Amino acid sequence: MTERNWAGNLEYGAEHLVHPTSHDELRQALAGDGPLRVLGTRHTFNDLADTTGTLVATDALPVDLDTSSAPGAVRIAGAPRYGDLAPVLQRSGLALANLASLPHISVAGAIATGTHGSGDAIGSLASAVRAIGFVTPAGEPITLRRGDADFSGAVVSLGSLGVVTAVELDVEPAYDVAQHVFEGPSWDAILDDLDAVTSVGTSVSVFTRWLDADRADQLWVKTRQPETSDAAARRDAVVARLGARAATEARHPIIGLAADACTPQLGVPGPWFERLPHFRLEFTPSAGAELQSEYLVPRADAVTALEAVRRLAPRIAPLLQVCEVRTVRADDLWLSPAFEADVVGIHFTWKLDEPAVTALLPDIEAALPVTARPHWGKLFTLPAAELRARYPRFDDFAALRARYDPAGRLRNAYLERIGL
Structure with a gap:
């Protein structure tokens, strides 16, 4: 396959690119033992999302929004872009506390990389996550909520725990x-x-x-x-x-x-x-x-x-x-x-x-x-040792990654380069 990221500076090295349209097709895409990575809106400028095996694109997964999942929250199944999500929230009289400078990025991809907007009193887009659901490379569905032992490690995950299929976000009245x-x-x-x-x-x-x-x-x-x-x-x-x-x-x-x-x-x-x-x-x-x-x-x-x-x-x-x-x-x-x-x-x-x-x-x-x-x-270009020193929970995350992906199917050159 010949596919590039949004900027065009990276040609993906994957052998296959799949676009599952259902959870059954997603499980089929994960079956096997070859390397995997997850592909969103391709707005990374490095090889974070690359693999030598199969790229699992999330753009065709069905999107479902539930604004009645819990008070002050919206549950999103699938992988919409913020620019697609926001008008739907507005029509329900709801809003997010923050948005990035680009509405073109996917909710799951932004969360996984710690992407943010701006504001002294406003956290990153990932900080709005109340719950996150993903499917591990072994096909096991996982749901983690605020307060769960693994939650704070699993939100900004660099796509290394599984394929995110649902998130629950904090919302507030539209403004x-x-x-x-x-x-x-x-x-x-x-x-x-x-x-x-x-x-x-x-x-x-x-x-x-x-x-x-x-x-x-x-x-x-x-x-x-x-x-x-x-x-x-x-x-x-x-x-x-x-x-x-x-x-x-x-x-x-x-x-x-x-x-x-x-x-x-x-x-x-x-x-x-x-x-x-x-x-x-x-x-x-x-x-x-x-x-x-x-x-x-x-x-x-x-x-x-x-x-x-x-x-x-x-x-x-x-x-x-x-x-x-x-x-x-x-x-x-x-x-x-x-x-x-x-x-x-x-x-x-x-x-x-x-x-x-x-x-x-x-x-x-x-x-x-x-x-x-x-x-x-x-x-x-910071090396792995420098990154590890700057993140107090880096080793804890490495252990979390190994637990959810023990076979290392989601590991790639990027993760190895940064010490994961």
Whole structure:
């Protein structure tokens, strides 16, 4: 087979690709003793989902949503994308607390990699999981709920425990969000009081191409409605301190690209799922032709990390499309980059030049604090020993993986490289 990931930088090495359309077909796909991996929306930029055996794609599994499964929860069977799930929740008067910048990613894939949106008080997408159901490579159905012994290890699983067939997520009443963009904030002023900047909205992102060491390109602020006059005044005061100015027309995070693909801005309120992502489902997100890396550091180390990246700006900028800085609340999920620490994510959207990017990444990783954790689904070069040292429950997860997949059918080159 000849299949590639979303970015096109990886050709999968699998011998077979199957698209089961039922649980019976899924069990048939798992039968046997050859290597397996699970394939979602292909939005990983490394070989996390690759295998030499059979790729089990989840896109054809039937999707069923049950908003009556439990108070404040929705149960999802199958593998929908967030962009498909969100309007259904909205029609039921419900919402998720957070969404990633792209609605194009699958619920199961985002959870498995610790993918996140932004917000000082909001956890990653995985932190919304109440229960998770999966089928092990041996065909055994497993359901784990919050409070179960294995639950905190099984949510961010890197696809190494089985095929996720159902999740139960926290939901809340639907709400509106307004999105503002401000241009040219001062880096010195941002770093002088980063907490003040990231707290001026429900979700806050700083975008920069690192072409100017003094000023970032944009500050995006997404705020739940209705916004109090005090909150608006505090935001305006912070923006003034940053020396930023309000955008007068819609902007793309990458300067020079048309904003058609972006969600509505200019402070116009709208449904949560049409404002929390940066991009619209019906458009190719971001730049399309790109690579991505991200490192998440505890808030206490965030300014040190950003100053380190700032010093590397002359080397980063030629390969960069845009860098985004955002925040994630701590959780208790063993392999989550936000495990037991509120974190600041430093995200790089690179030009599609993998040799040059991977040559630069070790220098970025060496410059960052030793607390930095990479996003599992994006490009990084940290060795297994470093990763193990940065995750206190890493060995516990390795034991969990061995217990649910004792034959190692879900192991691949990626997992072996990171020490699993």
